[in-house]
Amino acid sequence: MMKIMVSVKRVVDYAVKIRVKPDKSGVETSNVKMSMNPFCEIALEEALRIKESGLASEVVAVSMGPAQCVDTLRTGLAMGADRAIHVESTANLYPLTVAKLLKAIVEVEKPGLLILGKQAIDDDCNQTGQMVAGLLNWPQGTFASKVVLDNEKLTATVDREVDGGIETLCLNLPAVITTDLRLNQPRYATLPNIMKAKSKVIKKFTPEDLKVEIKSDFDVVRVNEPPKRKAGVVLSSVDELIDKLRNEARVI
């Protein structure tokens, strides 16, 4: 039976109101609560549900980045992943590099399915899944809101949230799937599972082990806060609103 690999990213928690650093070099990430990227939680949840339905034998979670990524992997193990892999690097890892590292791990682990979140809520790139699918020459089902596996035909039927509704594709396995919000509701790790996760194995690699060269294709010139909108006026009646829209804003 096949193995499922899930990549999980450590990001600033979705509930944190981010602050741009005064020197405009980036967004403040020290002393800020970090969590697993919400789309990655959905990816892991989907893998766990597939395994629980008897269609997969093992779920392996992978994360890349600094030493603290181990916390994110422990969360994944507590949710139910069987094993974890950490590619440790203190460099800025951009999606192309992450896709190359994932490809290298796929070649070792040989999963039948690779599931990722469609984007990370920090850089909002929405690229890694498509890029690793391209590098592996595997079919891709991005922005998935439903996944149905057929282990006999070795296919995944994926509903995708596209601009004009829902598109359904049928992919031959192995394949890459990226998750949208409506795919599932991720579970919380229970205390016994958090305890159990502590004894699960996290295997370490470095980019050098995987023979992937880390390169940066761009420089961050500056990071700014977006322009603030001027606070508007509170009106007292529908008539006043219609008057303003017609005579002041001239939009109707």
Add this chain to the structure above:
Amino acid sequence: ASTLVLTEHDGGSVKSSSVSAVVAARSLSEDNSIAMLLAGSGPSLQEAAAHAASCHPSVSQVLVADSDKFKYPLAEPWAKLVELVQQKDEYSHIIAASSSFGKNILPRAASLLDVSPITDVVEISGSHQFVRPIYAGNALCTVRYTGDLPCMLTIRSTSFLVSTEARSVAAPISQVDLSTFNEDIAGRSRYVSHSTQDTERPDLGNARIVVTGGRGLKSAENFRMIEKLAEKLGAAVGATRAAVDAGFVPNELQIGQTGKIVAPELYMAFGVSGAIQHLAGMRDSRVIVAVNKDSDAPIFQVADYGLVGDLFEIVPELIKKLPEAK
């Protein structure tokens, strides 16, 4: 500079978001030769190519890949096509709109060409310097591309407005030579179906007025009120993630960080609290109206005109008093 624009088309015409990508290409440099690449099969492709050839004065060429392999816009053959065309013509830039079409295809094509793409560009300040939102639009990041060519971008179509000028003399159309097209991936991804809600309303992405309902609408039945108001205004209908999750309307109406990004002339929000991820999808609208019974709702901080009150009274009154759309 020379730019390839990955062009999305539908029913014989080019999508306006792809014309926005041409506008973005034009702002890369004064002397940019811009080629639009269309793929598909049959007569509707040829019609779309004719439309592309005259859709914008800056288009210098239209490239057409006509094959059954492109009958549906699947990422696998499309990415291979981009690789094939790039290897032959060596463009300095490759651009697509940040639609579900562009976001699906462009990064895959970039990985085949071994370059890092830049997502959701909202401002171009030079041929290699771009501004893009990060953290759901709560910060704007200026990046300078230093990698190998081609420099690949997806652009927010709301940031590159299409003027109405068309090309007076159509650009030449040529066929892409597919004789060396590598199709080892073809057939491993198959189109099954597409479901959508048929409606007469304008498309959310390029409507002049958008009327949006949030959780405050309380039910799918009540949401019809928003649709009625939209009809009266000739507006598109949008929804918050909360309204979509509550099952009031389908996901394709969702506006926000993970839904659609809109920037209409007039944005009217009813029963919308104004969560950060929703604001990320509409904050660039020219005029924002908010109606909410909670005067502390964050939506009022971005609204030009606010009305604190019961939307179940205000919407019917608006429907009665607003002029019919022309």
